[in-house]
Amino acid sequence: MPPKNRFAELLPEITAWRRDFHENPELLFEVHRTAAKVADLLRSFGCDEVVEGIGRTGVVGVIKGRSDTSGRVVGLRADMDALPITEQTGLDYASKVPGKMHACGHDGHTAMLLGAARYLAETRNFDGTAVVIFQPAEEGGGGGREMVQDGMMDRFGIQEVYGMHNMPGIPVGHFAIRPGAMMAAADQFDIVVTGKGGHAAKPHDCVDTTVVAAHIIVAAQTIASRTVDPLKQVVVSICTVQTDSTAHNVIPQVVKMKGTVRTMDAAVQDQVEQRLKEIVEGTALALGARAELHYQRGYPVTVNAAENTAFAAEVARAVSGKVDTDTAPLMGAEDFSFMLNERPGAYIFLGNGDTAMVHHPAYNFDDSAIPFGSSWYAGMVESRMPAA
Numbered sequence: 365m366p367p368k369n370r371f372a373e374l375l376p377e378i379t380a381w382r383r384d385f386h387e388n389p390e391l392l393f394e395v396h397r398t399a400a401k402v403a404d405l406l407r408s409f410g411c412d413e414v415v416e417g418i419g420r421t422g423v424v425g426v427i428k429g430r431s432d433t434s435g436r437v438v439g440l441r442a443d444m445d446a447l448p449i450t451e452q453t454g455l456d457y458a459s460k461v462p463g464k465m466h467a468c469g470h471d472g473h474t475a476m477l478l479g480a481a482r483y484l485a486e487t488r489n490f491d492g493t494a495v496v497i498f499q500p501a502e503e504g505g506g507g508g509r510e511m512v513q514d515g516m517m518d519r520f521g522i523q524e525v526y527g528m529h530n531m532p533g534i535p536v537g538h539f540a541i542r543p544g545a546m547m548a549a550a551d552q553f554d555i556v557v558t559g560k561g562g563h564a565a566k567p568h569d570c571v572d573t574t575v576v577a578a579h580i581i582v583a584a585q586t587i588a589s590r591t592v593d594p595l596k597q598v599v600v601s602i603c604t605v606q607t608d609s610t611a612h613n614v615i616p617q618v619v620k621m622k623g624t625v626r627t628m629d630a631a632v633q634d635q636v637e638q639r640l641k642e643i644v645e646g647t648a649l650a651l652g653a654r655a656e657l658h659y660q661r662g663y664p665v666t667v668n669a670a671e672n673t674a675f676a677a678e679v680a681r682a683v684s685g686k687v688d689t690d691t692a693p694l695m696g697a698e699d700f701s702f703m704l705n706e707r708p709g710a711y712i713f714l715g716n717g718d719t720a721m722v723h724h725p726a727y728n729f730d731d732s733a734i735p736f737g738s739s740w741y742a743g744m745v746e747s748r749m750p751a752a
């Protein structure tokens with residue numbers, strides 16, 4: 365039976381897992397209940413190996429095909445964590461935990477990959493090894509990085525790796541992908557400007573940090589407009605400005621700012637960090653103050669390898685017939701990038717229809733997308749390692 369028909373049969377069961385995860389959301393690395401349920405289910409499917417505690421709370425399952433003359437090992441990855449949002453959908457399976465919600469659809473990703481694991485373990489209709497990867501802490505904790513640093517790729521011999529994310533605004537059953545940069549690198553920075561506070565009526569006796577900060581904010585916008593090649597994507601946003609004065613008539617001693625940088629290639633990322641440092645320190649110096657930049661690298665660019673992307677698109681086409689192979693990249697970031705930095709592979713969007721955007725309290729994963737998502741995961745294994 366082709367995967368899609370089998371997943372139509374399995375849909376009620378996969379949906380029940382999904383809604384159970386949805387009712388019981390967990391954050392970052394604290395996905396203990398979710399990970400335990402994933403591991404239990406993988407064991408019940410008859411996976412050849414199930415390992416818990418990879419990258420703290422990650423779970424890995426190994427499924428061997430009917431033969432292994434190819435010697436190939438294909439990794440499939442889903443994320444398990446929720447967001448610190450209070451759900452406002454009013455659904456009967458809404459989150460039971462105030463302040464926590466599966467608002468990015470990772471409950472759906474986990475359920476769809478479990479469905480694929482169940483199918484692959486029961487059919488084994490491939491020549492090689494499938495490794496299913498369930499990671500914690502995609503939403504800011506770097507769970508993908510932790511699993512990689514834990515030696516996952518070598519330990520399980522993973523040669524290539526594939527990930528998927530649901531996407532509101534794309535019709536259910538449609539896929540979207542592109543070769544090259546798919547999601548941005550996300551860095552964050554803190555700026556501390558130090559001057560000389562004092563009476564607002566005596567600015568000549570002070571070094572006004574507010575004015576220095578204002579010049580830095582404006583100058584930072586020249587990075588996108590004057591420094592970086594206009595054909596390259598870059599975002600520099602300063603999002604928090606805080607002074608140590610709360611009065612109308614006190615010039616602050618210190619101003620602190622926080623912001624984020626989004627880039628689509630590593631060279632631009634280096635360029636922005638360097639330029640921001642020059643602007644922050646140079647502007648402060650010119651105006652008689654001191655300023656420091658603390659720049660923190662976050663998730664790297666998510667880069668789809670060309671050959672693997674073509675393959676992922678082909679499987680998606682076989683599953684649904686509806687694939688956009690030139691979708692626009694997003695300036696959001698994704699920590700699947702750490703796995704793609706280690707092994708070639710691809711990351712694909714699966715349509716979630718006309719719902720609220722991910723990270724919104726009214727967002728809802730569309731369960732009718734499950735047969736498409738599970739079929740794509742399973743199809744990647746069967747097509748990448750065809751039965752001998």
Ligand SMILES: [Zn+2]
Nearest residue numbers: 468503722723
């Ligand atoms: Zn998210």
Ligand SMILES: [Zn+2]
Nearest residue numbers: 468470502529
């Ligand atoms: Zn997400």
